[in-house]
Amino acid sequence: MGKNARIILKATVIALCWVMMSGGLAFAQEKFPSKQMTIIIPWAAGGGQDLAARAMQPTLEKMTGVPFLVVNRPGAGATIGFGEVMRSAPDGYTLCHISPSISIVKYTIKDTTVDYVKFEPILFSAYAPQLVVGRKDAPWNTLKELLDFAKANPGKLRVANTGYGAIHHMGAIGIELSAKIKVTHIPYKGTGAAIPELLGGHVDVLVTSLSDILHLVRGGSLRVIGVADTARNKYIPEVQTFVELGVDHKVLSYHAWLGPKGIPKERVKILYDLFVKTLNTDEIKSFYDKQGATISVKDPTEFGKFLEEEDKRWKNLIINAGIKPE
Numbered sequence: 266m267g268k269n270a271r272i273i274l275k276a277t278v279i280a281l282c283w284v285m286m287s288g289g290l291a292f293a294q295e296k297f298p299s300k301q302m303t304i305i306i307p308w309a310a311g312g313g314q315d316l317a318a319r320a321m322q323p324t325l326e327k328m329t330g331v332p333f334l335v336v337n338r339p340g341a342g343a344t345i346g347f348g349e350v351m352r353s354a355p356d357g358y359t360l361c362h363i364s365p366s367i368s369i370v371k372y373t374i375k376d377t378t379v380d381y382v383k384f385e386p387i388l389f390s391a392y393a394p395q396l397v398v399g400r401k402d403a404p405w406n407t408l409k410e411l412l413d414f415a416k417a418n419p420g421k422l423r424v425a426n427t428g429y430g431a432i433h434h435m436g437a438i439g440i441e442l443s444a445k446i447k448v449t450h451i452p453y454k455g456t457g458a459a460i461p462e463l464l465g466g467h468v469d470v471l472v473t474s475l476s477d478i479l480h481l482v483r484g485g486s487l488r489v490i491g492v493a494d495t496a497r498n499k500y501i502p503e504v505q506t507f508v509e510l511g512v513d514h515k516v517l518s519y520h521a522w523l524g525p526k527g528i529p530k531e532r533v534k535i536l537y538d539l540f541v542k543t544l545n546t547d548e549i550k551s552f553y554d555k556q557g558a559t560i561s562v563k564d565p566t567e568f569g570k571f572l573e574e575e576d577k578r579w580k581n582l583i584i585n586a587g588i589k590p591e
Contacts, residue, residue, distance in 0.1 A: 297357060297532050302333045305361045307346025309339040311457060313476045313556065317391070317520050318362045320552040324543045342370050342430050347379045355527035357536060360387065363521050365432045368575040372583045373430030375590040381572045384523040388537050389563035389571060390544055391553050393476040394494040395436045395516035396504075400464060401488050408491030408505040411470070412512070415446040422448045425459040425468040429591060435579065436493060436516040437472040438586045443507065443514040463487070474518035475500065479557035493517075500557045520558065521568060533565055 302325070306315045318335050325333045338346035343366045353359035367381050397411065405411040415422045426434040429452050437450060451468050453459035456477045463471045464486065471478075471487075479500060481487045492498050492506045493516040507514040522540060524533075543549055544560055553560055563571055 297535055298329055298331050300331060300358065302331060303359045304333060304335045305346045305350050305359065306335060306337045307339065307343035309455065310337050312455065313474065314362045314364055314520060321543050321549060324546055324548060328539060328542060342374045344370050344374055344377045344379045351379060351383050351525055353525045355525045357524060357528045357532035359524065361523045363523055364518060365575060368572065368579045369430060369432060369435055372580055373588060373590055381576060383526050385526050385528045385533060386565045386568040386572065387522040387524055387533060388540050388565065389519060389521040389568045390540065391558045391560045392517040392519040393474045393558040394492050394498055395433065395472060395474050395518055396489050397491040398471045398473060398478055398487050399490050401485055403488060403490065405490055409510055411490050412444050412446060415448060419447040420449050423451055423468045424448045425451050425453055425463055425471040427455050427459065428452045432518060433472045435582065439514055439516060439582055442585060444512045475557040537565060
């Protein structure tokens with residue numbers, strides 16, 4: 266290579282480096298967010314995660330000055346919505362409002378590529394305990410009475426859940442394993458579809474979360490029989506927990522936010538701060554209170570460790586239960 270060619274090559278490399286550095290600097294200094302944000306809900310409209318996202322939407326828009334579009338992408342055990350976010354550009358503009366399903370689907374849905382490690386943790390925002398719910402005239406007044414019945418009548422107790430492999434199906438299986446009972450599992454397409462069947466007497470109890478049925482409990486249509494938490498819940502303090510009866514069963518349905526893997530750290534921090542400010546508003550505190558959910562924030566690092574532990578826990582439960590991907 267001649268001297269002139271080397272000089273031209275060197276100048277070209279320097280110019281390219283300058284352009285790349287300038288572009289990176291511009292990206293770092295770009296106002297974020299500066300355009301429409303998209304929130305994917307991997308379930309149908311009307312569920313707990315959907316309602317929470319829509320409740321936060323006006324405050325998020327007011328704080329940022331950009332629109333937040335909430336989009337429902339139900340189907341395939343939530344893997345359609347999860348997959349869409351997983352494959353999105355890691356620029357922070359597409360987020361997913363999740364539940365424990367993110368830790369379950371890879372063990373229950375055949376051939377899915379969804380895995381929590383392919384997402385960027387933003388924050389854990391709130392939780393509500395899982396419950397066993399019956400009709401107001403259910404013959405069991407306490408959780409102990411219900412478990413005693415199930416032990417004396419293997420397979421007779423008809424337990425509704427929200428679909429094969431879903432969090433409440435897994436929770437019901439966890440009850441079987443922990444309490445050493447056998448029930449008949451009856452799946453439905455969500456809590457909304459299961460409630461009329463429970464009220465109509467087609468099933469005996471429903472496993473769901475407090476945030477999905479608190480309004481019906483307060484209205485007198487349903488009665489909570491047991492709580493899957495380590496302590497009694499402030500919204501229903503009269504109800505026994507499994508732990509009180511020596512049954513090691515705790516399941517929390519939670520609200521949390523993920524994005525595609527690789528979102529720049531500075532944008533993750535902006536998003537985290539934004540959601541924390543939103544959670545601290547009176548409007549959102551009131552919303553979660555009415556839903557029976559407790560605000561409890563975990564930052565991206567804490568949330569990432571939580572997801573790692575959740576993955577191990579659900580994997581062990583599913584293996585011990587002999588459940589195969591479908």
